[in-house]
Amino acid sequence: MRALAINDISCVGKCSLTVALPVLSACGATVDILPTALLSTHTGGFTGYTFLPLDDEMRKICDHWETLGLKYDVICSGYLGSRAQVEFVRETKRRFLKEGGLFVVDPVLGDNFAFYKGFDESFAAEMLSLCAEADYILPNDTESFLLTGKRDPSEALAELAKVCPHPIITGADTDRGYELFYYDGGERRLPLCKVEGSFHGAGDVFAACFAGCVGRGMDLKSALALTVEFCYRSILRTAREVPDKKYGMNYEKELSIVTEAFKE
Ligand code: PXL
Numbered sequence: 001m002r003a004l005a006i007n008d009i010s011c012v013g014k015c016s017l018t019v020a021l022p023v024l025s026a027c028g029a030t031v032d033i034l035p036t037a038l039l040s041t042h043t044g045g046f047t048g049y050t051f052l053p054l055d056d057e058m059r060k061i062c063d064h065w066e067t068l069g070l071k072y073d074v075i076c077s078g079y080l081g082s083r084a085q086v087e088f089v090r091e092t093k094r095r096f097l098k099e100g101g102l103f104v105v106d107p108v109l110g111d112n113f114a115f116y117k118g119f120d121e122s123f124a125a126e127m128l129s130l131c132a133e134a135d136y137i138l139p140n141d142t143e144s145f146l147l148t149g150k151r152d153p154s155e156a157l158a159e160l161a162k163v164c165p166h167p168i169i170t171g172a173d174t175d176r177g178y179e180l181f182y183y184d185g186g187e188r189r190l191p192l193c194k195v196e197g198s199f200h201g202a203g204d205v206f207a208a209c210f211a212g213c214v215g216r217g218m219d220l221k222s223a224l225a226l227t228v229e230f231c232y233r234s235i236l237r238t239a240r241e242v243p244d245k246k247y248g249m250n251y252e253k254e255l256s257i258v259t260e261a262f263k264e
Contacts, residue, residue, distance in 0.1 A: 001215050002071075003029040004096060005208070006089055007078035010042040014248025015201035016079050020208040023251070024076075026258040027212025032070070034058060034092065037081045043117045044200050045246035053081050055088070062092060072096050074215030076104040078207060081118070083126040090130055102214055105134040106207035109143045112198065121146075132163040136214065138207050141172040157181045166220060170206055180228065184220055190228060195235045201248040206231050209258060216262055230257050 005020035017033050024031045036058065040050040075097050077089045093103050107127045110116050115124075124146045131137045131147065137160065139147060144156035144167075153172035160167035161183040169181040171192055178194035181187065209230050213223035234251035241250050 001027075001029045001073045002032070003211065003215055004032050004034060004072040004075045004092075005078070005211075006034040006036060006075065006080075006092065007204075008037040008039060008042075008081070009035045010039045012040065013042040013044075013046065013200065013246060014251075015042050015204045019201060019204045019248075019251070020076070020078070022255065023205060023208035023258065024212045024215075026255045026262070027209070027216055028262040029074070029212055029215060032072075034061060036079065036085055042200070042246075044111070051081075053085075055082070055084060058085075058088060058092075062095065066095065070096060071098045072101055073098055074102045074104060074211055076106070076207060076211035077130070078106045078204060079108040080127075083123060086123075086126045086130050090133060093133060102135045102211075103133060104136045104138065104207065104211040104214065105131055106138045106203060107131055107143050107147060108203070109139075109146045111140060111142050111203075113142050113145065115146065128163065131160070131167075134164050136166045136168060136210070137164050138168050138170055138203070138210060140170050140203055144169045144172075153179075153181045154187060157183055157187055168210075168224070170203065180224065182220070182224065190224060192228065193232060195232075195239050197239060198245060199235050199238055199249055200246050202231060202235060205234055205249050205251050212258070212262075226258070226261055230254060233257065 003024050007016040009017050038052040080086050128147050148156045148159040150156040153169050167183050178192045180190040209227040233254045234249050238249045
């Protein structure tokens with residue numbers, strides 16, 4: 001299975017491509033990468049970081065790939081630095097996704113009910129139009145709100161289901177506790193164990209594992225079960241082992257859960 005991960009390279013802080021590569025590889029995928037930007041660190045919690053957008057290079061890379069005839073079983077996109085990049089990802093999907101391949105979009109916009117630095121309402125609208133081309137979208141509770149204007153996860157899910165067949169809200173507080181919401185012909189929920197605190201990069205770990213699972217042919221329910229298990233164990237380990245959470249998740253020693261599931 002050949003996967004293309006479109007995301008930034010944050011050199012420090014374990015997120016985006018530095019997570020997508022190992023996690024998708026653990027699923028048994030051959031992973032190619034299309035970097036959207038090069039940063040010294042991610043933007044969540046660090047100051048003074050460098051940021052080099054790679055728009056021109058992305059176009060040249062894709063033009064070269066076209067001469068190689070590359071096609072992907074799964075394309076997953078994450079952090080995009082501008083509206084032009086969102087448009088470029090849409091084009092990349094059309095050029096490089098195999099007939100019947102899967103497009104997984106993590107609409108990276110924000111957390112804790114605020115936009116990440118550099119994003120605003122017009123960027124969210126552009127991201128929503130990319131979601132409309134996806135088979136699966138993986139917003140967190142903040143992103144589902146920023147995309148739909150609905151704080152209630154059931155209402156947000158119903159709105160997102162109008163544009164994408166399988167929206168997945170990766171975690172939201174409800175009167176029943178902490179739950180994952182997904183749409184599979186109707187609303188479904190999965191109870192989650194909430195670990196107190198904020199875990200930077202958790203969304204990227206989730207997205208990479210999920211994209212690998214569905215790319216390898218797992219059904220939606222099994223893909224979510226494995227992804228939730230992998231993320232939960234990684235979060236527990238991070239809570240124990242990482243004093244400064246902006247340095248990202250300690251997921252590496254939990255990768256065996258994933259490799260075990262994809263031994264064949
Ligand atoms: O983890 C999401 C993410 C990815 N890439 C960059 C980010 C963030 C979140 O802060 O800043 C550059």
